[in-house]
Amino acid sequence: MRILRWLPGRLFSAVIVLLGASLLIFAAGRSLPGDYANTVLGPLSSEEARVELRESFGFDRSLPEQYVLWLRNALEGDFGLSLASQRPVREEIASRLPITALLAAMGMVLTIAIGVPLGVYAGCHVADGRRSAATRIVSTIGISLPEFVVGSVVVFLFSHFDFGLTVGTFVSPAEDFGAGIVSLLLPALVMAIPCIAATARATRNAVIDVLVEPHIAAAIARGETPGFIIRHHVLRNALIPVLTLTAIIMAYLLGGAIIVERVFNVPGLGSYLVLALGRRDYPVIQAVVLLTTAIFVLMSLLVDILTGIIDPRVAVTKAGPGA
């Protein structure tokens, strides 16, 4: 397999990235202003009670010690107790992660299902100036609209008028999968709008670039139909730059969940993180951010592997010239 030539190196760098990220996350978490003991016990508490609380959570040890301890436990899946609820962080995450994952997956599906065909259509009709300009304007608007604006507008519209979908009433997919999907449809769509626009534009540009390649001219000279050429030669080639974008979109969707979950009142990882930030709940903050980073690193690894499968030249360029 060609992939095996560069995959080990790529895996190694993924581990390094995760380690670096964990260090940053830990440092960022500890440099937040505010003291936990103060937050929990209140300003009128005694100094002894505060010291005792800090000791019981290990905050009295040196920072490197705390980091190693935290990382070792995290690798075993133990993210400690939530300072606020005193429940294991793992349990709290386990109930919320599937919701955010489902939301991001729905956003991804919408992005690809709408963005790619739009981009292919726009790319194949560049010669039609008016249609081309229209897609460009729409995609620019789509990319620039912040999701809290779109989200608020959608919430307003759907709560004032009856469009068949309700906002703010979350149904857990674990209880009723179908109803859960329906309740996540609007937030997923709001999150997906900028992604759809970005994907459509990237696909359009990729298609335009592929269409001028000599192998397309050769296929036209052989008398192939436009549909045949797009299916067999354009899509696969145009997918390569678009795939790279999907890794970024994945990160965007995971990060975007924070805002959208707040706006639409979805009890996922994002709204949990906002809650934890307000409470200085270090274990929760660190766990959620680390998990999100790990998912993103994993996703970009997956994208790299997919690119390697679609573009046989990847192995060559990764190996460097003369290899």
Next chain:
Amino acid sequence: MSPIIDIENVTIEYPGNGARVLALDGATLRVDAGETVGLVGESGSGKTTLGLLAGRLLPRSARVTGGQLRIDGQDVLALDDQRLRALRRECLGYIPQDPVAALDPTMRIGRQLELVLHGLPSDTASLRHHLDSVQISEPDRVLRLFPHEISGGMAQRVMIAMAMARTPRLLVADEPTASLDSHVRTEVTKLIFNLAAKAGATVLWLSHDLRSVSRWCERVVVMYGGKVMEDGPAAQVLRHPTHPYTIALAASDPARAEPGQRIGTRPFDPAASGTEMPSAKLAVGGGR
């Protein structure tokens, strides 16, 4: 018998910088079925435009402003899309200048050949047969390779196999050996002419090398400034060029030099030649 190529006084314009550029300026060419014709001219002489015109493969910006064009008896400029595709598929075969770029980089050779053969038998045995016919020695290995993994010569053999797969009536080869190493050029050239002769295909060979063209083609057509300047049997055009441009072209031929003689490039100057010559890229009309 009707000629396979019948180009009559065709004029083609490209929009240029402020002015329109004439790629063809009243070009006329008739080629009978089975002929091997070398179309010689420098860059911008219109030979590539003429080659592309045969399949109506010109860029969208090009406009045919005059003349008539029949390929295999069909009025190519008047064909609807479907019939045009049928003409390209059944009647024409193009061999490109850069064969590696003409192959889809994401697809194995075998799969690409299979796509080209759609409608024809495309099992492994037939794929192997097509590669055998272009003298590829390890067809099974090559079928599994990607375009970036094969040499230019190998890629050109694959392109030849693709072009010959439907036994075209007219084979258009635009400098098919220009991007190849010198040691495989003769082999590839020989291969194209042998296969074309076997299939009874007409060859339109575009080149700027008068000498090699006259070695392989029965007939030589010299183009300059979008016009056909000279047309005749290869030996005659090479030995007794009548047109000043052809004289200049033939004189710069190393094969004609005496031993020890310095080869002069002898630049051709239309103004000094005393004949009225169009410039290679003639700008006409005002800006738009």
